[in-house]
Amino acid sequence: MFEQDAINSEAQLRKIIPNYPSVMEKRIKTELDAVSLEIIEHSSLLVLAYAPKDNQANETVPGSDDKGINIIAVDKLELLGDKRIAITLDESYGLSGKPLRLSLYFLIAGIGHGLRINGDAYKKDGRYVLDIDYLYLHCARAAARAELWSQLAALAPSSAAKEQESSISESLGKASYALLKTSCIQGKLELSPRGDKPGFIQYLNENTLFIPERPGNKVAVSLRNVLSNPHMQLLIIIPGCSRLLRVSAEAEISIASELLQNSRVNSKPAKLGLLLRHCTFKWVYSPDLEVLKEKLYREGIPQPQLRSFAKAFNEHISGTGLKAKLTEVVVAGVIKKDMRSLY
Secondary structure, X not given: OOHHHEEOOHHHHHHHOOOOOHHHHHHOEOOOOHHHHHHHHHOOEEEEEEEEOOOOOOEEEEEXXXXXXXXXXXXXXXXXXXXXHHHHOOOOOOOOOOOEEEEEEEEOOOXXXXXXXXXXXXXXXXXXXXXXXXXXXXXXXXXXXXXXXXHXXXXXXXXXXXXXXXXXXXXXXXXXXXXXXXXXXXXXEEEEEEEOOOOOOEEEEOOEEEEEOOOOOOOOXXXXXXXXXXXXXXXXEOOOOOEEEXXXXXXXXXXXXXXXXXXXXXXXXXXXEEEEEEEEEEEEEOHHHHHHHHHHHHHOOOOOOXXXXXXXXXXXXXXXXXXXXXXXXXXXXXXXXXXXXXX
16 A cells, blocks of 8 residues: 555655755754854753664664763764763774764754754763764754644643553654654664644554655755665654653655645645654653653743844854855745745
């Protein structure tokens, strides 16, 4: 079922999602800048994905970045040996020059955009040092579609006993935000946010899901990765739940009409989506997420005093000189238009 409706090449993909503007290449940086440091400093949650450099082993683990990250250079981070990092990084890797590929995603409570950092980690003096390969900002559209922070603030965190009573399909029916982990054939990891109305991850049967693809930056890194390597993971946040649902699966890009029509929002169906097969599900407990949800529930959504995404993105690609001042209004206009075109 749906096999005849799969996209199998980038040429087919680009007939549906036009190629991205060249300016998007400028958002990729190899060193931390002021915008990156601001996000890291204020981040409330860090999601870390890793795989040994020589194979496609998958893990995606949530945690807070509190005392977990030490910036030691503009192109280097130290992952401190706290409990979260210790259970995340396999002791057999990072030794004798054998690195781990990492992808880190930083989220700030109350803020829609996030930061992704990719690189290779090596073990040094009992700690892991991450050599940054590249980093870039993610826009706020996924969080905006999901109403992420208001969703998390609306419900008190559940007890573990209650969480275990919910079925997979029931839990997915509440979910509005997830992080998608893919990797290219060379093994480079990518963490990418996905957000939409609760229940946007369609439960087709006990081992098959469908995720509609909404308008994005057109770079389509995750989709291009799936074309060369179908193995992927989802880490799904369930409102009110202190556990996250981790899904491991094989993905294909689908344009099956029935699936796309079932994904309509404001009468607009998705143009394509990810069909996940051979799904396995695992609940992942995150004490850091539990603390964050409790804080949001008790204190409400914070209003951190940060650069707007438009200003942050403009500085990220153009710096802070005259060129940045000239392009700021244009960039702000484009981003404002994007935020009005969530579907």
